Amino acid sequence: MTFYDREDELASLETVYSSPGHAFYVIYGRRRVGKTALLKEFCVDRPHLYYLAAQEAEERQREKFVERVAEAFDERVPRIDGWDDAFEYLGEKLTTDDRVVVIDEFPYLVEENDSLPSYLQAFVDEQLQGSGSMLVLCGSSVSTMESAVLGHESPLYGRRTGQIDLQPFSFQQARDVISYDIADAIRSYSVTGGTPMYLTLFDYERPLSENIRAHILSPTAMLYNEPEFLLRTELRNPARYLSILEAVALGHTTPNEISGATGVDSGPLSKYLQTLRRLRLLDREVPVTAAGQKSKRSRYRVADEFLRFWFRYVEPNRSSIEEAPSVVFEGTIEPDLPTHVATxxxxxxxxxxxxxxxxxxxxxxxxxxxxxxxxxxxxxxxxxxxxxxxxxxxxxxxxxxxxxxxxxxxxxxxxxxxxxxxxxxxxxxxxxxxxxxxxxxxxxxxxxxxxxxxxxxxxxxxx
Missing domain, CATH: 3.40.1350.10 (Trna Endonuclease; Chain: A, domain 1)
Known part of the structure; x- marks a missing residue:
């Protein structure tokens, strides 16, 4: 797959990597935004150790990590009993062989053992700091990364030497991917937004209508259930959050309107809205002339173009899409799309x-x-x-x-x-x-x- 843009992020990583001493970097952001692609591009032609965590039992996670370390240094796999021993083993290898060490989807490890940040603190303080190596923790669960790695209560707080909160592409950046003319590029961006995974799914040799049908309106397509998948990675009970996002996408933008559309009382609603903002799924806006947080004239909007499209057109029409997706596109989406694109x-x-x-x-x-x-x-x-x-x-x-x-x-x-x-x-x-x-x-x-x-x-x- 072609790697697009991210020059600023690569330059930031290069600066830290080239600086004397150790480095401890944190990269986080929503799923599909290109974190893994960025790290793999950075690691090309550099000595590195890349470990991708999975949702598995802690013992199996640790076994796979140690196996990856042993493989990277061409050694037999040692017997390791705990995460403290696993990181000590890694530290021993780094005393003579500097590497970029990437632990991707770090939140999966924390799910199984919430003491892991403490083990990593000891590794950073006692072994990484004495090397010229670079440790990168990466994760898609924004809430876990902000609390377990970046938060004041985390044992790792204050130890990072840099971080990247990776954002979706702006329209200007996405234009390198979208090869339509400018009018259709704007229409297409209103559907995919700037998420690299969604952008690169579309075939820009085909009309936008065909891409929407093939990649969103087909029950077998990846994007058909994508928002539910995103919410389930962060929330155990996403039903209320789904209804709030749908209400906002359909034009209910004030707290009173959202409460009326969803039936959620204003007290609990404020907590739901705060969570959705923290997860980068909702934005809160006030008039540019108003006094920020103090303003009572706030409005909410879905923070991603694809999610806005999905909650506006897919979620309310699931049953019809299952039976006749073309009818939904021609009768519901196509006539209303200019209104959606206008935003x-x-x-x-x-x-x-x-x-x-x-x-x-x-x-x-x-x-x-x-x-x-x-x-x-x-x-x-x-x-x-x-x-x-x-x-x-x-x-x-x-x-x-x-x-x-x-x-x-x-x-x-x-x-x-x-x-x-x-x-x-x-x-x-x-x-x-x-x-x-x-x-x-x-x-x-x-x-x-x-x-x-x-x-x-x-x-x-x-x-």
């Missing part, structure tokens, strides 16, 4: 705004996000408090060119954004899938910027 388009335009800020083509803005108050909403608002400058932008994924109505509407809504002094500097931007009516650009002053799909293609092609 993704806003996120991609926000990504473009950040890129233009980095290129100094929109001026510096320290905060960029959505804004809403009452019935008014603006897709993108950028704030530059030091200069009293504000950027206001709308994004339209419509089949008709954008005209003067949107210009007037944005100007009117701008007056309701209570931020900065009365003489603040305002800049406006419009993003449109279908371009703009003739003459619009010439009738707007230089405080306005208009972007079509070709402009987005240029922005993401030339960072």
């Amino acid at each position: 993704t388009f806003e996120d991609i335009c926000t990504e473009a705004v950040w890129e233009l800020i980095r290129r100094e083509e929109l001026g510096p803005y320290s905060e960029v996000g959505r804004w809403w108050y009452g019935e008014d909403e603006i897709d993108i608002v950028g704030l530059a408090p030091a200069d009293n400058r504000i950027l206001l932008a709308e994004c339209k994924w419509t089949s008709d060119p954008v005209g003067y109505g949107l210009v007037d509407d944005l100007r009117e809504k701008a007056e309701n954004v209570r931020w900065g002094p009365g003489n603040r500097s305002e800049r406006f931007a419009l993003f449109s899938r279908s371009g703009f009516v003739d003459g619009l650009a010439t009738k707007l002053d230089d405080s306005w910027s208009l972007f079509e799909l070709d402009d987005l293609e240029e922005i993401f092609s030339n960072p």
